[in-house]
Amino acid sequence: xxxxxxxxxxxxxxxxxxxxxxxxxxxxxxxxxxxxxxxxxxxxxxxxxxxxxxxxxxxxxxxxxxxxxxxxxxxxxxxxxxxxxxxxxxxxxxxxxxxxxxxxxxxxxxxxxxxxxxxxxxxxxxxxxxxxxxxxxxxxxxxxxxxxxxxxxxxxxxxxxxxxxxxxxxxxxxxxxxxxxxxxxxxxxxxx
Amino acid sequence: xxxxxxxxxxxxxxxxxxxxxxxxxxxxxxxxxxxxxxxxxxxxxxxxxxxxxxxxxxxxxxxxxxxxxxxxxxxxxxxxxxxxxxxxxxxxxxxxxxxxxxxxxxxxxxxxxxxxxxxxxxxxxxxxxxxxxxxxxxxxxxxxxxxxxxxxxxxxxxxxxxxxxxxxxxxxxxxxxxxxxxxxxxxxxxxxxxxxxxxxxxxx
Numbered sequence: 001x002x003x004x005x006x007x008x009x010x011x012x013x014x015x016x017x018x019x020x021x022x023x024x025x026x027x028x029x030x031x032x033x034x035x036x037x038x039x040x041x042x043x044x045x046x047x048x049x050x051x052x053x054x055x056x057x058x059x060x061x062x063x064x065x066x067x068x069x070x071x072x073x074x075x076x077x078x079x080x081x082x083x084x085x086x087x088x089x090x091x092x093x094x095x096x097x098x099x100x101x102x103x104x105x106x107x108x109x110x111x112x113x114x115x116x117x118x119x120x121x122x123x124x125x126x127x128x129x130x131x132x133x134x135x136x137x138x139x140x141x142x143x144x145x146x147x148x149x150x151x152x153x154x155x156x157x158x159x160x161x162x163x164x165x166x167x168x169x170x171x172x173x174x175x176x177x178x179x180x181x182x183x184x185x186x187x188x189x190x191x192x
Numbered sequence: 193x194x195x196x197x198x199x200x201x202x203x204x205x206x207x208x209x210x211x212x213x214x215x216x217x218x219x220x221x222x223x224x225x226x227x228x229x230x231x232x233x234x235x236x237x238x239x240x241x242x243x244x245x246x247x248x249x250x251x252x253x254x255x256x257x258x259x260x261x262x263x264x265x266x267x268x269x270x271x272x273x274x275x276x277x278x279x280x281x282x283x284x285x286x287x288x289x290x291x292x293x294x295x296x297x298x299x300x301x302x303x304x305x306x307x308x309x310x311x312x313x314x315x316x317x318x319x320x321x322x323x324x325x326x327x328x329x330x331x332x333x334x335x336x337x338x339x340x341x342x343x344x345x346x347x348x349x350x351x352x353x354x355x356x357x358x359x360x361x362x363x364x365x366x367x368x369x370x371x372x373x374x375x376x377x378x379x380x381x382x383x384x385x386x387x388x389x390x391x392x393x394x395x396x
Contacts (some may be wrong), residue, residue: 020266022260023260025198025260025263026256026257026259026260029250029255029256029259029260030253030256033252033255033256034252051250052256054256055258055259058259059259059262062263062264062266063264066266099298108250119240119243122240123241125241126237126241127239127241130241141241143237144206145241145242146241146242150208151203151208153205156331166199166202166203169202170199170202171205172208173202173237173238174234175235176237176241177230177233177234177237180233180237180240181233186245
């Protein structure tokens with residue numbers, strides 16, 4: 001079997017992988033790994049569970065690849081499987097949730113240490129709040145914020161109307177906004 | 193007005209508003225301080241969510257090599273019957289062509305028979321190979337003489353009806369055979385198309 005080249009188009013890699021070429025599938029995984037891991041991590045809120053979910057997602061993708069129609073975007077198809085895998089992993093191991101919440105963030109180097117600390121606190125708070133959102137709202141928020149999908153794409157990934165995507169996103173972001181406002185009010189009270 | 197615009201703030205933030213709705217939102221935002229503040233807060237939420245970087249997961253190469261080693265075997269499928277492949281479409285296209293041909297031939301035959309019955313063809317009847325006779329009519333013609341039988345209008349009419357009916361029946365049989373072949377192809381295609389597409393679970 002010929003080794004896939006980096007310049008191979010996604011369509012030809014999909015075609016080869018559909019015919020059982022593991023190397024071609026490996027190249028596809030290489031291209032989409034970061035995106036899928038980010039999505040499942042934000043769904044699970046735990047690095048270990050995210051790794052399990054990512055592995056399961058790619059396994060399912062391999063098994064179901066022959067039925068994949070190249071008409072739809074592979075990334076969106078993988079995200080759909082990834083969201084399902086993450087939800088399954090969460091249902092299997094709910095007790096592990098939030099135990100290993102990591103707050104890794106890209107801090108603004110120009111900001112002062114105090115600002116960076118506040119920002120870090122806010123990020124941690126929002127990520128925890130996101131884990132408390134209902135799965136439906138969280139899926140939409142994750143696909144929008146980390147998958148960078150359009151509303152139409154989210155609707156097709158989750159198999160819901162665009163109006164539902166909009167209402168779930170409104171609900172999710174507003175819940176997080178309220179959490180942030182409450183936190184700020186609490187902090188101000190403490191310093192007053 | 194304010195509430196109508198408020199529910200569209202997220203769509204505006206995500207660049208999902210177009211045309212008149214976008215213009216209306218921009219006009220509303222210019223004059224509504226509450227919406228300006230809410231948009232600022234929503235933007236902050238979005239920025240903070242994205243400030244969190246990727247998790248410390250396995251490095252890509254290690255993950256890929258582990259995964260490719262543990263991939264299950266997948267049965268090789270016959271590509272000739274894959275949906276969308278050329279050969280996969282040749283069978284139904286051929287059957288459709290055959291059905292169209294049979295329909296045309298029998299429609300023309302019936303039209304000619306009907307025209308012949310009503311005498312519309314006149315002298316062209318000879319040019320078309322003579323008068324079509326059913327089995328019983330040709331037997332009667334052999335027994336009593338073709339001219340004698342041919343001149344009886346009731347018998348001639350019955351003969352024409354028999355010929356017309358026989359044509360219809362054979363047309364129907366041909367079509368039934370083609371439909372049976374098509375169903376067989378559909379069944380084989382369904383059997384060989386492999387795993388079904390994944391269905392999204394409804395997030396509760």
